[in-house]
Amino acid sequence: MKKILSLFISVVLILSMVISVSAANPGAALKASANSVAVDGKVTLTLSLSSIDAATSAYVDITIPEGLEMLKGESKWLAEGLIKDISSSDASLALGAEKALNGNVLKLVFKGKTASADAKKISAAVQVKKGSKQVLKTTVTASVKVICKSHSYNDWKITKEATCTAKGSQSRSCSVCAFAETKAIAAKGHAYGADTVTKQATCTAKGVKTAICASCGATKNTDISALGHKYGNWETTKEATCAEGGTQTRKCATCNGVETKSIAVAGHKYGEAVIVNEPTENEPGLQKKTCTECGNVVEEEIPATGIDSNTNTNTITSSDNTISSDIEDIVSNIEIEEGNTTHVWVIWVIMGIIIVAIAIVVFIIDRNRKNK
């Protein structure tokens, strides 16, 4: 029984704690529409209340600092006719019946009057009651700075030096209201000195020249183009001959690099032909020519001078004599001389003698056979 009672008490305690946490305390806040206002400019302050579920009366006392002037007040209390005017520095209200008081309850418009370097603090003392019981009593504040319409600036002061690559900044402030104006200073850019050759260019490779910034030590490299070879004149290092090509070279005065090109084969230069064997009617002859440069000799056949040029042989070896070719030659010679009648008559006599001789031999042989 004791245990159940103690459990019940602890549940009640926990519940009461939860309820007290979830039900927020009544509160007030004062917010300005801007942090600063120029002389003759306007700024609005709003008073808001929260978590006030039931109230019967409320009282607000506004403290207006020097340099600001209150133009008018707007309120839902004003709209509801509960209060007549908020032109003075305080407003009070009797609600009569219990009412909830939440949200933006009071709107106050101020005008900038005199500029000064320090911010002005506006405060609102708020008191809310339910009957004789005090629901809320607090003072809330908001800061507003009154600045000049037209500033009286001091000289610009550099607040951050510009470097070669980064912007700097400078600012000036008003001697009356301390309003500060800031503007950027452009990056200076590098101040490069003269170029120094850091890598010499060669005939075939690029070089490099470098400049150094006097301000920050940054370096800038620029290419130097390759110089190219400086060749001397072509020199013949191997003469071309009748049968072989030659070579020419030239040398670079800077790097001793050598360039080579070839000379074409010259070819033989043959002189006049010299006859070694005169051709005959039937046999070809032979002639030779000699190169005036290298002494090389070539032999050439001279065709036989014979009548029928078609029967002429073109090779030296085929001119060997034979008996049969002699007879042919004789016959051909005889035939050529046909026009001569004396020769024809002699041929007929010779042929007749041969025929008679053959007949006598045949007769003697026949008679000897019969006598046996």
Ligand SMILES: [Zn+2]
């Ligand atoms: Zn100023």
Ligand SMILES: [Zn+2]
């Ligand atoms: Zn630099």
Ligand SMILES: [Zn+2]
């Ligand atoms: Zn070279």
Ligand SMILES: [Zn+2]
């Ligand atoms: Zn030759």
